[in-house]
Amino acid sequence: MASLGTEVAGVKLRNPTMLASGFLDETGGSMLRVHRAGAGAVVTKSIGPEPRAGNLNPTLYEFDVGLLNAVGIPNPGIAAYEEEVTYALRGGAAVIGSVYGRNAEEYAAVAKRMASYGVLAVELNLSCPHAKGLGTEIAQDPEAVEEITRAVKKVVQVPVISKLSPNVADIASFAEAAVRGGADAVTAINTVKAIAIEPELRMPILRNVYGGLSGPAIKPVGLRCVYEIYERVDIPIVGVGGIVTGRDAIEYLMAGARAVQIGTAILDRGIDVFAKVCAEMEAWMDAHGYAKVEDLVGVAHGA
Amino acid sequence: MASLGTEVAGVKLRNPTMLASGFLDETGGSMLRVHRAGAGAVVTKSIGPEPRAGNLNPTLYEFDVGLLNAVGIPNPGIAAYEEEVTYALRGGAAVIGSVYGRNAEEYAAVAKRMASYGVLAVELNLSCPHAKGLGTEIAQDPEAVEEITRAVKKVVQVPVISKLSPNVADIASFAEAAVRGGADAVTAINTVKAIAIEPELRMPILRNVYGGLSGPAIKPVGLRCVYEIYERVDIPIVGVGGIVTGRDAIEYLMAGARAVQIGTAILDRGIDVFAKVCAEMEAWMDAHGYAKVEDLVGVAHGA
Amino acid sequence: MARRPMHIVPLLGILDETHDTRTYRFRADFTAKPGQFVMVWIPKHDELPMALSYLGDPKGVTIREYGDATEAFAAESVKGDLVGIRGPYGNAFVIEGSRALAVAGGVGIASIIAAVEACADSGIEVETAFGARTEGELTFLDRLKRCGPVHLATDDGSAGHHGFVTDIAANLLAGRHFDMVLTCGPEIMMKKVVEAANARGIPVQASLERYMKCGIGICDACAFDEYLVCYDGPIFWGDVLAKSHDFGRWRRDISGRRVKV
Amino acid sequence: MARRPMHIVPLLGILDETHDTRTYRFRADFTAKPGQFVMVWIPKHDELPMALSYLGDPKGVTIREYGDATEAFAAESVKGDLVGIRGPYGNAFVIEGSRALAVAGGVGIASIIAAVEACADSGIEVETAFGARTEGELTFLDRLKRCGPVHLATDDGSAGHHGFVTDIAANLLAGRHFDMVLTCGPEIMMKKVVEAANARGIPVQASLERYMKCGIGICDACAFDEYLVCYDGPIFWGDVLAKSHDFGRWRRDISGRRVKV
Numbered sequence A, B: 001m002a003s004l005g006t007e008v009a010g011v012k013l014r015n016p017t018m019l020a021s022g023f024l025d026e027t028g029g030s031m032l033r034v035h036r037a038g039a040g041a042v043v044t045k046s047i048g049p050e051p052r053a054g055n056l057n058p059t060l061y062e063f064d065v066g067l068l069n070a071v072g073i074p075n076p077g078i079a080a081y082e083e084e085v086t087y088a089l090r091g092g093a094a095v096i097g098s099v100y101g102r103n104a105e106e107y108a109a110v111a112k113r114m115a116s117y118g119v120l121a122v123e124l125n126l127s128c129p130h131a132k133g134l135g136t137e138i139a140q141d142p143e144a145v146e147e148i149t150r151a152v153k154k155v156v157q158v159p160v161i162s163k164l165s166p167n168v169a170d171i172a173s174f175a176e177a178a179v180r181g182g183a184d185a186v187t188a189i190n191t192v193k194a195i196a197i198e199p200e201l202r203m204p205i206l207r208n209v210y211g212g213l214s215g216p217a218i219k220p221v222g223l224r225c226v227y228e229i230y231e232r233v234d235i236p237i238v239g240v241g242g243i244v245t246g247r248d249a250i251e252y253l254m255a256g257a258r259a260v261q262i263g264t265a266i267l268d269r270g271i272d273v274f275a276k277v278c279a280e281m282e283a284w285m286d287a288h289g290y291a292k293v294e295d296l297v298g299v300a301h302g303a
Numbered sequence C, D: 001m002a003r004r005p006m007h008i009v010p011l012l013g014i015l016d017e018t019h020d021t022r023t024y025r026f027r028a029d030f031t032a033k034p035g036q037f038v039m040v041w042i043p044k045h046d047e048l049p050m051a052l053s054y055l056g057d058p059k060g061v062t063i064r065e066y067g068d069a070t071e072a073f074a075a076e077s078v079k080g081d082l083v084g085i086r087g088p089y090g091n092a093f094v095i096e097g098s099r100a101l102a103v104a105g106g107v108g109i110a111s112i113i114a115a116v117e118a119c120a121d122s123g124i125e126v127e128t129a130f131g132a133r134t135e136g137e138l139t140f141l142d143r144l145k146r147c148g149p150v151h152l153a154t155d156d157g158s159a160g161h162h163g164f165v166t167d168i169a170a171n172l173l174a175g176r177h178f179d180m181v182l183t184c185g186p187e188i189m190m191k192k193v194v195e196a197a198n199a200r201g202i203p204v205q206a207s208l209e210r211y212m213k214c215g216i217g218i219c220d221a222c223a224f225d226e227y228l229v230c231y232d233g234p235i236f237w238g239d240v241l242a243k244s245h246d247f248g249r250w251r252r253d254i255s256g257r258r259v260k261v
Ligand SMILES: Cc1cc2nc3c(=O)[nH]c(=O)nc-3n(C[C@H](O)[C@H](O)[C@H](O)COP(=O)(O)OP(=O)(O)OC[C@H]3O[C@@H](n4cnc5c(N)ncnc54)[C@H](O)[C@@H]3O)c2cc1C
Pocket: C037, C046, C047, C048, C049, C050, C051, C052, C061, C062, C063, C064, C065, C066, C067, C068, C069, C070, C071, C107, C110, C111, C208, C209, C210, C211, C212, C213, C234
């Protein structure tokens, strides 16, 4: 039987599937539920210094090929969020805390507080394409990525994972910036900037006009980003974008990821998508003679 | 009955659907066939100064959500291509000549010769993400876009359309660069950089590893690019990316395009996708009280 | 992906139910069960979860002017206007037993009316206890009366019992044997109804309301204990609610903060 | 999108047919008709169009060492190796009439063998004229003979008629009445066969080869007149070929330039 255990920057995971930030992770109860459904770790909703309402509805639209969203990072703020993290941790969940801010100081302050709640690692959401005045600029400036990562590294002991945007010309150069800033790992990718238009109503569907595309449509893009980053940096990569099946997860590992995150697939496969993906990975690894996750990481680069 | 006639930078089109560059346009015979199948115009394969073999197979992979390709711009070179253009023009096709080069001089030389064959306009492929040493760098440098557009404008009389890549942080700034260079219109988008991995074989499927994603997966991205560009420049926009139905085309028009291009949808709907899309547009416009294409252009920006 | 399409539909008719509540009818090609809801996109304003008050053809939602979006909708919308409808989402009232009591408060009637009709259609004897602030807010009375006895309560005594609908419900439960209770209305009201039914060992189903963004179980906006109201609910059974930490006590505001119900 | 999946399959067996031609068997879950082709991905080398020489289970392709990819494949591949197969693509030989003549040259037999068997299976009397450079290159003789008379030709006279298969074909067509001709082989050969059949007014189908990239009718690599060999072909009727500008004259090289066949 293949073993699914993996490790990302020193964080040991029972399996390589994590809940992606922004899905069922605004509350401790839901995070615990996802943990029980089999996720190797749960990444929290991205939390900022203050409570944030996010955008007005419509904030979501389902395409055949994926999901468009512009929820706008609603979150209760880092202070109120303590009880959610604590609830999930007490229940036994492996929690990674996702944070954002307007600048390096805010990132550092929120990350520090998040770390103090006992999370295993912090993930820096450097990449939200739809929250005005937040991620967009940061995601598109390698120096900001470096500076923020460095500022956070200074104030937390747990590993720091920089999450990158695909809405740039060369994502690997952002991974390099994260490495310079001291990141212990990178996560790729966040959503791809997109819109939907309703012809009958002659208007964009999202209240925010612009949103981020996730789900199957972006899998080939996410895979490409992980593959590119793996060629350029040596720190571990967490792959995310359109993973629905165990086979998708294995493709990400072969492209260079040591763990994966799953979000949109919850829609199609339910909350136990984590257990399902793990079972599929295990079966595939057994059938193809892979004993452990590490044996898959980056092997597509061999050819 | 709604009228489908439209005009892009002075080029009159019987309908707003064009064949996208790279599909059934390496030979005059095929271009004529697409013309007969109803396309308002056919854009040629991107033609360079010399013959080019392109990449070795596999150069194509079909996903559920779209098509991945890295054909690598095979083309017979501008000299040999004369007979193809001539054949299509003699048959009555409205031909737009797509060209590429290694630098501004090459673009200008090829475009000049292409124009001399009698094409209605030239489209500059500034954006191929998979041909090594070609589009990638050009597509990601606004100054190169400006310079190339300017160099071509100097030597041709027909309208010049700059085709842009979505693999950048801010596509509208590239449209602005094209405007500075004197472009008469812009086309958006080319394919989105992506890969596919075959787990059984532990390797990327494309021989070139990296390819470009087209088809339904990229429609929300292409729509977004057209919408963004429309907010920032005043020249006409040709929309392309994942258009399969008349409704898709109408969404692009509402986002700001004056015409659209169709490529990958040929796979699902056959070569007469052009006539089908036109019929669907007409029916929709009739049902919703739009008399002409112009009445749709950009209306999603009203809200 | 399993796509649940957005239906863009014209409003076929708008009916004033009370001074601040209207029913909007539309046609959309899906079938829904009593208690299920849809997300209603009011273009330029908001997208809100609404119970289906009419399940047949045409379908309908009954909306109370409550805040910015619903007020604007009431003020601006006319017959023929387009709205976006996606759904149906969530679970449904389980229609079973032989004698059911429906307890509704205010616009909660919109969620429960289809269930009352479904009871009557399945041969279940059904009585309704319905409370509102004042007589003018009691709506759907014809539809209710066609299904079985209706007991009214108003805060101001302008119709029926002068007082809370929970008083009537308690009396009815004490007076005769019901084997199913359905309820929808203000959460405090539902809490009392659930406690009363639980105390007598009668199965009870309550339809909850929470702020929603996605409606499809991914965004966590509607979290309730370890449940999601949009996905596991909106209807929860009495035994679950009895053990609930949040029911009648806590909801989440738009930023996800825990606040008093 | 209508997805035609890529099948990754192990080679079940590799059989030497001649000194430079091998048959590779594999299982893949699709059904194909005589004359259809698949795109065979030879990992690390190339992806090439190949006729299905076995349509049943297991399927098979018969590949001649021709250039870099096919030579490397022959040299390196062993039983159990994985290849990628997508298809089947293109049209098929129309199996009809009562007396058919199949004319094959070299590895063209790989495309026609299944058609000959299909004729025999449908009760059509079928004869085959088959030519190659030398005796050792004549393959599938058992399968052919099981279907009907087989007439051989070799360039060096090592077996059958010493000379071209087109000579035999001409004789056969002159000697008795056929109502269908099928052909696959070098284009110059096919041109003669098509002309001979056209001259006698016998319907004739020829399977063409062109350089292919996509195999699915979008890239224009396989353009032929205003047709696409991968999409409209690979099999074309004699009347189309008679009017063709390209047949027997022009093909496209890998960059799309028109070059002599
Ligand atoms: C499953 C379900 C069914 C519902 N059915 C009906 C119905 O049939 N008829 C009816 O009138 N109302 C119904 N509601 C309530 C309705 O969705 C809105 O909450 C209410 O109409 C708010 O209107 P507003 O946006 O104008 O108010 P706002 O100005 O936005 O806010 C007023 C208050 O309403 C609440 N609210 C706002 N938006 C939402 C939201 N998306 N979800 C939940 N609460 C929100 C907030 O707590 C806010 O404080 C239902 C809610 C749910 C969850």
